[in-house]
Amino acid sequence: MSPKKLFARSAAMIALTTASFSTFAEEVNIYSFRQAFLIEPIMEKFTEQTGIKVNILFANKGLIERVKREGELSPADVVLTTDISRLVSLTSQDLTQPIQSEKLNSNIPSQYRDPENQWFALTTRVRNIYSSSERIGPVDITYQDLAKPEFKGKICTRSGKHPYNVSLVASVIAHEGEANAKVWLESVKANLARKPQGNDRAQVKAVKDGLCDYALGNNYYLGKMLADPKQVSWAEAVNINFPNQNTTGSHVNVSGVVLTKYAPNKANAIKLIEFLSDDVAQQMYAEVNYEYPVKVSVQPSKLVASWGQFKADTLPLAEIAKQHQAAVKLLDEVKFDL
Structure with missing residues (x-):
């Protein structure tokens, strides 16, 4: 990276007031529409298992516009969002990149992931x-x-x-x-x-x-x-x-995730996305937020299960x-x- 671009990216990171992002090898940076009470415990588990530090910027609006504005200087590796419309908005604006992952293909039914592997559902509602x-x-x-x-x-x-x-x-x-x-x-x-x-x-x-x-x-x-x-x-x-x-x-609608087009920590981001599709994170989603796990083998919470199969x-x-x-x-x- 040129000194000019390196300086610009550093300035963008310093400007963030709600998260301290960096691009060290063992970190991953998230922009999240999803609330802290749900996401933070899951990320703690991820760090515990992998040693990868997770930095998160939470907001209920404006994150797609932010990723677009930051362009290739964006520190964001991953965007977590609710609703299929936001996932499609990210991909249609060329703000994502595909992930080739056998684990994601195995964990997530085909109807809940993009045919071009640009977005992946994590829960259903x-x-x-x-x-x-x-x-x-x-x-x-x-x-x-x-x-x-x-x-x-x-x-x-x-x-x-x-x-x-x-x-x-x-x-x-x-x-x-x-x-x-x-x-x-x-x-x-x-x-x-x-x-x-x-x-x-x-x-x-x-x-x-x-x-x-x-x-x-x-x-x-x-x-x-x-x-x-x-x-x-x-x-x-x-x-x-x-x-x-x-x-x-x-x-059925979904919450989901994308890998950003210019993710500075791509390998760590893919590890995180795969973790979110697997048993530990899927069970936490189910218990904490009463959503249905996207991974078929993971059961919903007892309360949600009591409403019956559908x-x-x-x-x-x-x-x-x-x-x-x-x-x-x-x-x-x-x-x-x-």
Whole structure:
């Protein structure tokens, strides 16, 4: 590296206020959308097993733009993120590089990794439909049912433009085509009990408060609410239902990881990514955050397992991701959030 580039990279590292990154041989640098409470214990295990120090920069937004802005001077080796849309955004902007790894291919089912090996899922999460345990009880339901007239005024959801809902709409497009998806989306909007607002937990609270009977939400929020004394009554007010069990299967999203294009510690980064796909890290993901391990042989937590087995949509996420822009367009066309 030229003295000029070396100085620029050093300056970029010094500018980081939330992490002290460097490029010594036994280190690896992470930019993480995922929260510290989950990631830090896993990284401690990795360091314990390998002797490789892990430096982490946490942020809930702006990391993709940062990697792009830093370019080849970026200290980031790995980006950890939630939602398939961010993984695709990183790869589509040419900010990643492929990994050829038999371990990753063995640990991660093909539908949960990029066909070109640019991104890899680490956990899965289901887009469930919650129902009022008092007024409705457990139900055999599909996403398509939410468009039926009998559901009018009974559904709550967060913004349609949130990545979790964009991915769901993209999956409907992938299965049924854009025209049918638009009709479905218009009907779901007409059935909403209120304007889309709040997060997934807020929808469950709305069911408890009697504002609606059904709510869209990711599975792990139920575990989080049951662990929170202030929210346990919300969780106890709903049943968790896995949609489309007799058709396509429930829509599944992921958290995942990429190796950055200019990773200064590439070998260590690949070791870390392989570790995250293997038993120790997979079990920690399952226990701490109520997510489903992407490695099939690792079991979910006892609480998550108690919700029952389910059939997941087998359509590769890469195919669903191709419809993300179309999904955003439809959400705008039907003015879903207005």
